[in-house]
Amino acid sequence: MPTLPPGPRFLLRHMHYLVLPPTSVFLGAVLVQGLGGVRLPTLAIVLAYLLSFPFFWLGYRAWRDVSIKRAAAARGAIVLPLAKLTKDIKFTGEEGYPRDFLFRLCEIWGHSFMLELYSVERLFTSEPEHIKAILATDFDSFEKGELFRDQMQSLLGVGVFNADNELWKFHRSMTRPFFSKDRISHFENFDRHATDALTQVKARMREGYAIDWQDLISRFTLDSATEFLFGKDVRSLSKGLPYPPTADVRHSQPEEDGFAAAFYEAQMASARRGRFQDVWGLTEFWKDRVIPYKAAIDKFINPILEDALRTKAEKATADVVDTKEVSEEDTLLSSLLKVTDDRDILHDEILNILLAGRDTTASTLTFAVYRLAEHPDILFRLRQEILSIVGPSRRPSYEDIRNMKYLRAVINETLRLYPPVPMNSRSAARDTVFPSTTTREPVFVPAGTTCIYSVFLMHRRKDLWGPDALKFDPNRFLDERVQKYLTPNPFIFLPFNAGPRICLGQQFAYNEVSFMLVRLLQQFSAIEFVPEVAPESMTPPGYTNSPGSDGTDRVWMGFHLTGYAKGGLWVKMTEATNE
Template sequence: MLQNLPPGPRFLVRRIHYISTPPVCVLLGTTLARTLGGVQLPTAAVILAYALSFPLFLLGYRAWKNISMKRAAASLGAAMAPMAKLESIQIKGENGYPRDFLFRLCEVWGNSFILEIYYLKRIFTVEPEHIKAILATDFTSFEKGAQFRDQMHSLLGVGVFNADDELWKFHRSMTRPFFSKDRISHFDNFDRHAADALEQMKARMREGYAVDWQDLVARFTLDSATEFLFGKDVRSLAKGLPYPPTAEGRFIPADEYDFAAAFLKAQTVSAARGRLQEAWGLGEFWKDQVLPHKASVDKIIIPILEDALQRKAEKAAVGFVESKDISDDDTLLSSLLKVTDDRQLILDEISNILLAGRDTTASTLTFAVYRLAERPDILQRLREEILNVVGPSRRPSYDDIRNMKFLRAVINETLRLYPPVNSVKDTVLPATTTQQPIFVPAGMKCIYSVFVMHRRKDLWGPDALKFDPDRFLDERLQKYLTPNPFIFLPFNAGPRICLGQQFAYNEVSFMLVRLLQQVSAIEFVPEVAPKSVVPPEYTDSPGSDGTDRVWMGNHLTMYAKDGLWVKMTEATNE
């Protein structure tokens, strides 16, 4: 019933007990004073009491909560994390480096602290041992939480990334068999869409224009992901590639029903809700801003789903009994239909897997090519490995990709620097070398940042901010990562580890191989799209080595603002 209300009224109804308690207490107090004590308070005093009831109630509740948390922490032999003060650092706003304020807070308050925004407290950590507890060793004490599920419901529904407890286990059990092995059909899929994407890219460059590599790979991964999921792609590459904003008179007409654009907008609005936390409904009081964009996405997916359900019903009507086993011919959709007929459940699950399967690989490919453009020496070394193992034109195989160690190192280093996630009962984060065990009150949100952790110099060495794939090949691997694997978490870890990580590695590897078989040099040219140029003092951050030229943004995954515009030199392969 509540879910049918607009976001604002729904937020207020769910918190009516908090909203009504202060004025009800004043009403009861004035009534008792009049009926039992014969005291008739002046109207002005009553109005003042009502006005002051809310801040006084809030102050009293906060004081009681703080005392309760400290007592509970002491009873468990733990301590509260330090309370970080935002006024202790310089905050640069939207033009600053990604997570700059978190890098600066860590410098002042350590690697785990309490952060209070809009009177809501949450624990922030970049300690590997704490993240390990959240994801693995104390996994059952943590969940996505009601707040996150409410914030993301418009986009993710009750899919695997928005589920907890038994529903989450059910989703994992449905999808795990499909990701249990590599398939030749995956490479057939990649090859078709990579060939289409790269031919369009070369044609555009022959016209003399730069290409938005981010847009191209987002469409490549969307088409390959939808074919992987449904057995039928949404043909986002067929729309054509955009021209640079500085190319006067050249454009690709906008399509308000474009699947890729609608999917991106739905993610952006969903992620923006995090700024208001639990109160996001007040920012979309009368209308859920995600639903129109999600409807454009569903307009493509639902007919495919309905067609599959109808085919299943027709088979059942003639007595055909389909095997429950997952075959090489199955798509994710057909494998889900072997488990359930619930339309909404399947739709939500497909939307969740589509988000993961498309955006994470597109992000990795975007920033990998950016770094290759900035480091021609690494590009040439990688290209040499590809030509030595695969040659200038042959399609790479699984064995080829497994044998290219430098390719895997380049991808891992991209995932390290550009990684594409609450507590249900009183629990404790374990002690570290710098902090005693930290108490986590029931219901307090725990936030960790892989982006910040992946750039810690004490975990990765003094050159942690530098792009250097060799750290995954030389002695630094044994020194830093091998003894402490939880410092590298591009695909999460523990029970929630990404089921599709090998699929993602294969797709990124395949596209990079096909790209570098056909181009010998890449130039990053942000000036053709002025809005993509980083603002002044962008790199003045503890998280940057000062050389960043790409303006990073973040919705549910990391991306380059206003695109990653590049020019490439076609290879002669003589």
């Protein structure tokens, strides 16, 4: 059944706001003229109709503010202050340092406050205790919510990341058995695609050109994820690597991978809706901007899904008994088919897991290599650990990766400064209270409030991580700072969320990132960051003049559903000798 376009859907959902004010004026005019016998001038009635909307809105806001303050007082809590944007602190989209305005507001208003955008108030927090309540201790009081589901419906459908309550529990129970230890440490898949990727890097380095590591690693994770999930990869690496924009024009660029491009554009279109909050539907009134890209994604997914459903039907017809246990040979899709044959649920679930499996690891590997390029001393130490444990050519095992403590520290420090999902949100399902912190009394959260929380900001707080919080230093996960900061308050580090909705693929991601970094540094001894070969990747003037930066940032960070490097991450690498 086709759904309405975003604009009409928005109007229907908010019809009571559109109908109630003029209806009240109409009934009032009828009463005055009927009971009082007074004929009101037409101009006065028209003027009353027009003014009814702002007066109704102001009256509603005043009533709601009073109600919230009374409810907060009854619970012994406070109402958070409304942070004000000024001429010096303006809402920034993607043109400057990511969320610079939030860093600046936190300096004035603290780490939790109300923020009004497009006349709608939102609660913002980067307080560990508040995020802990949202994700764990008060989990049942929060949900993804109607607004998030509406914004993401055309991309995520009814998948696990867009579901609440019983539907979310169903998706979670379907997917959890697949992410067993044996499966996430099955490295043949990683090795095959890593070999393909790094062979292409060597060929390009020998030509003398930089590569876009972000593009390469996104293809690697896409091919790995689609093979892992479906048993069939999209072979995006086979398209070849792009040359730098400043390269000799005689070099033709490879054909763009349609699936990967559509996947990226669909996420960008979905993420833009967050800027407009509730009114996003008015910006796409008659046409959902995600749908054209979703068609290209479905062109790949649907044939695989139809083939799997047909195979299941054929087995049922032939009376072949299919065990419900997830076996070593099963893909995610075949394991899901053991639970349901609902086409929509299957489609949306594998798309949701594909999004997580591809983009989060690609983001981490992108920024890990950026930081290794910027810190040759860290790269050297990490490479020495790899060579001492694995050697220059052997494929790493699960035990090898577990024994590389500095590798894990480098990955954790990357996840701290560049969490794959920098911003997230929940909606309060009922009135609740955030616990007090060292700087704030208990906070009242009314039902229906959208709560935006940012681990990106929390991970960069100096009061939580020390005066060097903005510095990339893997040693903070190995030295006395672990006991000083992290052990007493583990919720200051949440790259994979926490609580019942913690990322099921967390260990899979650690394994994939670790495996690729090992293979990379076995074969390359140095990395150089060269953004000048792609002018669109160069950071704008004043980029590092942000409370969130230590002044050394040269990569232009962007956020859609996950973090990425704008314009790519262009690097040159030195191939290792037989040392």
